[in-house]
Amino acid sequence: MALLTLDQVSVAYDNQTILKDFSLELEKGKLLSLLGPSGCGKTTTLRLIAGFLEAKQGKFLFGGKDYTRVPVNKRNFGFVFQSYALFPHLSVYDNVAFGLRMRKVKDRDVSERVMRMLEVVNLNGFEKRFPQELSGGQRQRVAIARALVIEPDLLLFDEPLSNLDANLRVNMRVEIRRIQQELGITTLYVSHDQEECFSISDQVAIMNKGIVEQLDRPETIFKYPATEFVARFIGFHNFIEFDERSDAGDAISLKVGGRLFTATANPGTVRPGARKGAIRPDDLIVSGDTGQEAANALPGMIKVSTYLGRSYQYVVETELGDFTANQEMETPYFSGQRVNLIFPQDKLVLVE
Amino acid sequence: MREKHFGLGLFSLLVFIFLLGPLLIISVTSFEPGTVLKFPPEGFSLRWYENIFKTGGFIRTFQISIIVSLLGNLLALILGIPAAYALSRYDFKGKSLLNAIFLSPVLIPGIVLGFTLMKYLIVVYQLPMYLGLLIGHTIIMLPFIIRVIASSLSSFDFAVEEAALSLGAGRVRTFFQVVLPNIRSGILAAVLIAFLESFNNVDISVFMTGPGVSTLPIQMLTYVENYFDPTIAAISVLLMVLTGLLMFFIERIMGGLTYFTKR
Numbered sequence: 001m002a003l004l005t006l007d008q009v010s011v012a013y014d015n016q017t018i019l020k021d022f023s024l025e026l027e028k029g030k031l032l033s034l035l036g037p038s039g040c041g042k043t044t045t046l047r048l049i050a051g052f053l054e055a056k057q058g059k060f061l062f063g064g065k066d067y068t069r070v071p072v073n074k075r076n077f078g079f080v081f082q083s084y085a086l087f088p089h090l091s092v093y094d095n096v097a098f099g100l101r102m103r104k105v106k107d108r109d110v111s112e113r114v115m116r117m118l119e120v121v122n123l124n125g126f127e128k129r130f131p132q133e134l135s136g137g138q139r140q141r142v143a144i145a146r147a148l149v150i151e152p153d154l155l156l157f158d159e160p161l162s163n164l165d166a167n168l169r170v171n172m173r174v175e176i177r178r179i180q181q182e183l184g185i186t187t188l189y190v191s192h193d194q195e196e197c198f199s200i201s202d203q204v205a206i207m208n209k210g211i212v213e214q215l216d217r218p219e220t221i222f223k224y225p226a227t228e229f230v231a232r233f234i235g236f237h238n239f240i241e242f243d244e245r246s247d248a249g250d251a252i253s254l255k256v257g258g259r260l261f262t263a264t265a266n267p268g269t270v271r272p273g274a275r276k277g278a279i280r281p282d283d284l285i286v287s288g289d290t291g292q293e294a295a296n297a298l299p300g301m302i303k304v305s306t307y308l309g310r311s312y313q314y315v316v317e318t319e320l321g322d323f324t325a326n327q328e329m330e331t332p333y334f335s336g337q338r339v340n341l342i343f344p345q346d347k348l349v350l351v352e
Numbered sequence: 353m354r355e356k357h358f359g360l361g362l363f364s365l366l367v368f369i370f371l372l373g374p375l376l377i378i379s380v381t382s383f384e385p386g387t388v389l390k391f392p393p394e395g396f397s398l399r400w401y402e403n404i405f406k407t408g409g410f411i412r413t414f415q416i417s418i419i420v421s422l423l424g425n426l427l428a429l430i431l432g433i434p435a436a437y438a439l440s441r442y443d444f445k446g447k448s449l450l451n452a453i454f455l456s457p458v459l460i461p462g463i464v465l466g467f468t469l470m471k472y473l474i475v476v477y478q479l480p481m482y483l484g485l486l487i488g489h490t491i492i493m494l495p496f497i498i499r500v501i502a503s504s505l506s507s508f509d510f511a512v513e514e515a516a517l518s519l520g521a522g523r524v525r526t527f528f529q530v531v532l533p534n535i536r537s538g539i540l541a542a543v544l545i546a547f548l549e550s551f552n553n554v555d556i557s558v559f560m561t562g563p564g565v566s567t568l569p570i571q572m573l574t575y576v577e578n579y580f581d582p583t584i585a586a587i588s589v590l591l592m593v594l595t596g597l598l599m600f601f602i603e604r605i606m607g608g609l610t611y612f613t614k615r
């Protein structure tokens with residue numbers, strides 16, 4: 001059974017419904033990310049679980065108990081804020097010790113646990129500093145240590161890296177994953193950065209306007225997005241609306257305007273009837289050879305050619321609309337050149 | 353590049369003379385040995401400073417002024433801190449109305465407020481004069497307390513409070529252990545500003561004073577109606593020193609009154 005279950009919860013600010021019949025499950029020891037564009041309700045979900053918000057409807061179960069009405073300070077969840085939210089008037093040591101003192105832990109144990117946690121986040125020697133005297137990355141570590149030292153049943157992160165510069169972001173996310181796995185702590189992580197979420201998560205929930213469009217392992221989502229929204233969000237720029245579909249075992253044949261395509265079957269992520277094809281610009285092959293009329297090929301003309309550094313990006317005009325393709329090559333195609341677009345069968349996926 | 357601007361410099365100088373001139377004149381005349389205020393003075397003497405302490409009323413009303421200001425300040429804090437907290441942290445129906453009510457004593461002419469308070473507190477409800485004075489001063493201090501503390505609260509990240517809650521602190525404990533220590537300087541500034549406002553007040557006090565109960569400014573007013581000696585100048589100098597000290601503290605605590613006018 002899942003450790004955390006959101007069962008059909010609804011949340012509204014004033015009269016505006018943000019989450020409606022929202023459900024989510026999380027296994028013990030796993031890291032689940034909520035990923036989605038700004039304003040889709042990620043923070044709202046996190047704050048609901050933390051207890052800062054109350055659900056209008058639905059239930060929040062944790063460890064088999066009903067937590068829906070349990071107040072924040074009784075939940076024993078660690079929360080890491082986007083703004084870090086350290087106590088400005090307390091030293092690093094006292095910041096980390098705060099939660100333990102609220103739990104009436106003996107001074108000796110407090111000191112031992114605080115020092116151990118500062119070691120985990122690589123901040124030994126910083127106990128006496130105040131938050132203003134730390135860099136952004138160090139503050140974030142203090143915030144994490146402060147949330148971890150209480151041995152929370154659940155750790156919640158709200159875009160913890162968005163205020164750090166790019167290099168530090170990569171280091172910190174590795175760090176967060178290391179600590180999370182080392183301590184085996186169940187974690188819910190919110191971000192709008194796809195790479196960040198995919199790199200550290202066991203599971204990712206892609207959110208759109210208050211609903212989860214897809215919840216899966218990052219690898220699965222990356223290869224087999226369930227919906228057009230998810231596909232677009234993770235970089236599929238090309239879509240084809242097919243007229244006909246026929247399945248024969250794993251092989252799927254598709255037809256549009258007399259052209260024949262074959263696509264790969266999704267491992268159960270998409271409703272069987274889906275007829276919208278999607279492919280990444282990186283996976284679409286632009287071939288100079290226009291003679292053949294093969295399956296999974298579409299003749300077209302180069303409309304725009306731009307240099308991306310490692311590759312060229314082409315916008316190709318076809319009878320099915322414009323397609324974007326990235327390709328590494330020595331001498332690029334020129335605008336107006338006739339080409340053939342090849343859709344490799346294992347890269348063309350079907351979405352809803 | 354900095355140009356020397358003669359005209360502007362002269363203008364500033366004139367403004368300074370205009371502002372500080374009277375203070376300077378009063379300071380100098382307070383050392384006048386004669387019995388009538390004169391400028392320039394005809395000698396140097398501290399007799400009028402002595403007179404402050406000898407003449408009945410000044411010391412007693414000074415004490416009353418201090419007590420009323422401090423007690424009123426305390427009351428205004430007890431009412432004002434929760435109000436400032438609610439106004440800066442929560443959204444609720446009628447918030448802007450409440451905001452307007454809390455600030456109205458600044459907008460209503462003191463005379464009107466004073467008269468109304470006297471009419472109701474003293475005449476209708478027959479409250480003792482002392483209590484009326486205290487209530488009046490609490491009311492005039494409240495807007496300053498609320499304003500300054502609310503502005504201090506709104507620059508304090510709400511997430512910090514939420515962090516305390518999520519770490520297991522209750523709301524009350526969060527307020528005392530996390531919020532209060534972080535708005536200390538705001539509270540101190542509020543107290544000092546409100547104190548000055550109350551201590552110098554005439555227009556409310558004038559309705560709430562009578563036999564046996566008076567404040568220093570009212571006593572001074574009464575005195576100048578009857579005497580022309582430099583005692584008043586001497587008191588003014590002492591009050592200026594006191595005010596100056598308070599301003600110095602405000603300056604040190606929060607970079608001056610700009611803190612108050614910024615928002």
Ligand SMILES: Nc1ncnc2c1ncn2[C@@H]1O[C@H](COP(=O)(O)OP(=O)(O)O)[C@@H](O)[C@H]1O
Pocket residue numbers: 013014018036037038039040041042043044045
């Ligand atoms: N306190 C609030 N009052 C009213 N609307 C809010 C409040 N907080 C968030 N919202 C709205 O709820 C929606 C979801 O917000 P949020 O959960 O913060 O999104 P995300 O974290 O995914 O960017 C947004 O449309 C936002 O405008």
Ligand SMILES: [Mg+2]
Pocket residue numbers: 039042043044159
């Ligand atoms: Mg957010």
